[in-house]
Amino acid sequence: MVDWLSLAVPLAYLGILIGSLATFSSLYRKRKYQKAATLEPWFPAHLQRDIYFSLLHLDPSAQKEKTPAVPESVVKAALLRRAKEDIRRVLALRSQKQALSVLLQRGSVGDDLWQRFLRAEKEMEEEVKDVVAEANAYVPNWGQTIFQSANEMMNNDIYRQRVSEQQEKLAEEKEWWSKKKATTQEQFMKELNEGSEAASPSVQSPAPKSPEPASEPISESVPAAPAAAVQPSDDEAVLVEAEPSNSGTPSGGKKKKGKGKK
Amino acid sequence: MSSDYTYDEQGQFFPFFILTLSGLVTLPLTYNLLRPSKDLENTAPRIKSDFKPEHADLVEAQKRKRLRKERRIKRIITVILGYIVMAWMVYLILVTARTTTKSYDPYDILGVSRSADEKAISRHYKRLSLVYHPDKIRPDPAKNETVEMLNDRFVELTKAYKALTDEEIRNNYLQYGHPDGKQSFSIGIALPKLIVMDGNGKYVLLVYGALLGVLLPYIVGKWWYGSQRYTKERVLVASAGNIFREYKDDITDNGIIGALASGEEFKDMLKGDKAESGLAKLENKVLAEESSFLSAKDRESLKNLDSVTRRKALALLWAYIGRVDLGDAALNAEKYEAAPVALALTEAFTAIALAFGNLRPIIGAFKASQSLIQAVPATSSPLLQLPNFTDEVVKAVEGADSKTHLTVQKFMHLSDSERRSRAVGAGLLTEKQYTEAISVAQQLPALEVSKAFFKVMGEKSVTPSSLVQLVVKARFIPPGCKDIPAVNQLDLEDIDPDEDDLDALMGRKPAKNRATKMVDGKKVEVKVEKVQPPLAHAPYLARDHSPRWNIFLADAKQGKMAVPPFTFTTFDKPILNEAGQPTFNVQTLKMQFQAPPQVGAFTFILNMICDSYLGLDTQLPITLHVEDPAKAAALEEEDDISEPDEDSIAGQMQALKTGQAPKKKTRKASDSSSEEESDTDGDAGDTSDTNTETEDED
Numbered sequence: 001m002v003d004w005l006s007l008a009v010p011l012a013y014l015g016i017l018i019g020s021l022a023t024f025s026s027l028y029r030k031r032k033y034q035k036a037a038t039l040e041p042w043f044p045a046h047l048q049r050d051i052y053f054s055l056l057h058l059d060p061s062a063q064k065e066k067t068p069a070v071p072e073s074v075v076k077a078a079l080l081r082r083a084k085e086d087i088r089r090v091l092a093l094r095s096q097k098q099a100l101s102v103l104l105q106r107g108s109v110g111d112d113l114w115q116r117f118l119r120a121e122k123e124m125e126e127e128v129k130d131v132v133a134e135a136n137a138y139v140p141n142w143g144q145t146i147f148q149s150a151n152e153m154m155n156n157d158i159y160r161q162r163v164s165e166q167q168e169k170l171a172e173e174k175e176w177w178s179k180k181k182a183t184t185q186e187q188f189m190k191e192l193n194e195g196s197e198a199a200s201p202s203v204q205s206p207a208p209k210s211p212e213p214a215s216e217p218i219s220e221s222v223p224a225a226p227a228a229a230v231q232p233s234d235d236e237a238v239l240v241e242a243e244p245s246n247s248g249t250p251s252g253g254k255k256k257k258g259k260g261k262k
Numbered sequence: 263m264s265s266d267y268t269y270d271e272q273g274q275f276f277p278f279f280i281l282t283l284s285g286l287v288t289l290p291l292t293y294n295l296l297r298p299s300k301d302l303e304n305t306a307p308r309i310k311s312d313f314k315p316e317h318a319d320l321v322e323a324q325k326r327k328r329l330r331k332e333r334r335i336k337r338i339i340t341v342i343l344g345y346i347v348m349a350w351m352v353y354l355i356l357v358t359a360r361t362t363t364k365s366y367d368p369y370d371i372l373g374v375s376r377s378a379d380e381k382a383i384s385r386h387y388k389r390l391s392l393v394y395h396p397d398k399i400r401p402d403p404a405k406n407e408t409v410e411m412l413n414d415r416f417v418e419l420t421k422a423y424k425a426l427t428d429e430e431i432r433n434n435y436l437q438y439g440h441p442d443g444k445q446s447f448s449i450g451i452a453l454p455k456l457i458v459m460d461g462n463g464k465y466v467l468l469v470y471g472a473l474l475g476v477l478l479p480y481i482v483g484k485w486w487y488g489s490q491r492y493t494k495e496r497v498l499v500a501s502a503g504n505i506f507r508e509y510k511d512d513i514t515d516n517g518i519i520g521a522l523a524s525g526e527e528f529k530d531m532l533k534g535d536k537a538e539s540g541l542a543k544l545e546n547k548v549l550a551e552e553s554s555f556l557s558a559k560d561r562e563s564l565k566n567l568d569s570v571t572r573r574k575a576l577a578l579l580w581a582y583i584g585r586v587d588l589g590d591a592a593l594n595a596e597k598y599e600a601a602p603v604a605l606a607l608t609e610a611f612t613a614i615a616l617a618f619g620n621l622r623p624i625i626g627a628f629k630a631s632q633s634l635i636q637a638v639p640a641t642s643s644p645l646l647q648l649p650n651f652t653d654e655v656v657k658a659v660e661g662a663d664s665k666t667h668l669t670v671q672k673f674m675h676l677s678d679s680e681r682r683s684r685a686v687g688a689g690l691l692t693e694k695q696y697t698e699a700i701s702v703a704q705q706l707p708a709l710e711v712s713k714a715f716f717k718v719m720g721e722k723s724v725t726p727s728s729l730v731q732l733v734v735k736a737r738f739i740p741p742g743c744k745d746i747p748a749v750n751q752l753d754l755e756d757i758d759p760d761e762d763d764l765d766a767l768m769g770r771k772p773a774k775n776r777a778t779k780m781v782d783g784k785k786v787e788v789k790v791e792k793v794q795p796p797l798a799h800a801p802y803l804a805r806d807h808s809p810r811w812n813i814f815l816a817d818a819k820q821g822k823m824a825v826p827p828f829t830f831t832t833f834d835k836p837i838l839n840e841a842g843q844p845t846f847n848v849q850t851l852k853m854q855f856q857a858p859p860q861v862g863a864f865t866f867i868l869n870m871i872c873d874s875y876l877g878l879d880t881q882l883p884i885t886l887h888v889e890d891p892a893k894a895a896a897l898e899e900e901d902d903i904s905e906p907d908e909d910s911i912a913g914q915m916q917a918l919k920t921g922q923a924p925k926k927k928t929r930k931a932s933d934s935s936s937e938e939e940s941d942t943d944g945d946a947g948d949t950s951d952t953n954t955e956t957e958d959e960d
Contacts, residue, residue, distance in 0.1 A: 099617040110499030
């Protein structure tokens, strides 16, 4: 006859032990999956893809009224734009991959980030495949060249953006330069006048400057001091600045403008 | 319960056990707590200045808050508790020691030593019986004695004597300390009986379960997740992730500040409604027209941020950098609180930028740290670092519409009267403010490179894939110094450590003693000490910061980093003498890296950036000549005769004039070259060669 009562104690012990471990593991896994599912996406929403799909699925019959069917060229253009965004993302991922793996090894970033990155990589792979398939559906073999043209589009965009950035600076630089020119001209004229009035050359002008502030007649030197201060620093600045601002921005801007128009 | 073990019924032993345990925990913790901190920030001297910024009290309050946080209250409480437990246990030991029963010891009763032989014992007994026999003495009422007591005493004495005169018993005593001979071992458990009593079983089990089942997993889990939350740079993992996502190859000054504002640490700082409160006012003030350091793009980027916390953090950082008065004590306090947080995050950004290896963001990271420490925008004038300098003063000094900025060194290079005429005046600085600023400027640790060259330890030229040392010889020349002494040419030489100083040879630590050459060509051993530069003069930063110098090599053509930065915080010679005057000592900074595997000349840009001051950066081109080992060996044979020339001052000057330290080496031979080609025979010859060469000079 088995003594059930005394056997119950170790059985209960085992039951509690195994039960608690099982609960823990299932809870832990569930939470892990949940966390993986709620990982923030690497990239923001893919607007171009969304546009493409909404164009594709725009059902003309649903809208009763005379909305014309979406012409194929528009859909194709949307696909190209989608490919452009894809290629931008793929390039970004490629440039980040090496750095990220180095950082992960060193312990400078967390494992989460790596998981997110891997997921984004996988997603982009699928996305690229999807775009190729779609392109092939419109024109046979277009899939092989669509990313080339998308790449060129992207480069063109970057180029344009840079040009426009430079163009924006143009007005400001122009203003600054004309002001600069006016003040230096004024200075030179003043010096010339002084030179012609007094027989002594302009070399003399720095000489009286040094004792004046040393004696510290503040009320006296206030009008004189700025003038003295501006003069040398301006000359200095002109020497340094004249070259880049003169040859760099405006001429460069013009050159780029010409190209941009073309 | 088995009765083989005796439990600690009187509580004699468990206090010892607990005392040992608590001592094991408490004593190391005490040491850890009381040990003087060796942090850089606690040992460095300071720059003397009486300057108090506008919100000095707020900055001080933030500093104190930070100190309080670092005070480790938990550890202090643990230590105190540990000492209380230990004291209690010592008390218990003292108290219980008295109640323990003494075992029967005839030697003790008779009062003879254990070494006494039988004769001596009986003699002693006879003498005692003469004194203590009940017939001989009367009870002494003063001592409260009775006849029985006297009898008992005598009986005891007799018993003891009987025991000791028996040969066997006496031997047993002497050998085992017991009349019956060897005793069996009794094993006791130092647990109070209380624990093992029948009724208490379930409570003990409960405590045991709580300790092992709850407390232990909790502590381990807390430690594990706590350590997982932080990266190597002591930054939250989530922050590092955010900053990584913000990183762009062309990110610069304000962009980096924007990336730093994405740190999760700001969420801790701006908990609850703190993120919302005053945000509108803050943004208005920051985006006002006066903050010229913000471009239209930066303003746009702030407005485009969705997260409220991030928006506020960024606005606070900009307010801090632009020294914008927010007109509200709470906001201003938050502004000063945000800066040290961002400074900690720059570490993470630097690590990320280094992993990408692009030059611009790396330099940008150091510049961000400079501007956070000094509260000066990276694009603004370095002159703002000086006390009392405001935008107006800088404008007056630099000229109204100049596009380049004066560095502190250039400003101090002007004559005193010139400086005064520019900076002092109505609406500008007063005389007192001016002297205050100048005194700080004269204490800035500007490091000026005198010479930088490559060398391989014990070799004459750099061979492919060898371990190259970049030796930078530099001097601290505070801005505005007059009559700087010329560099002593002998200081510019770098002498290898002794061959028996293995640690130094392996590059594990600096040489214990460094040899320097005197004018007459003798070598002198100088004790190498660690000298710290003064703490960064950062009146707006709510934290002490010791300046760090980063030296790295960059490939200018590709815009990439070639050799990652080495950080220097201490120097090998005193910077100031006792009177507080600069010594202009030549400091030696060394970094090691592997030479490229190909032969050829590699041109690098040497960047030396101080992370605490703007405008003290140095950039200079430097060329690494990697020689073909075979060619270098051939050259050695030809050139053997002219070797002594190298150490003469004339040779040094020649090398300096041409500015080609490596070239000199190329002319010379390398030992490793022949090592690789020839057998051990040639090897031995080579080492002896180097030996004689160094001993020549003695």
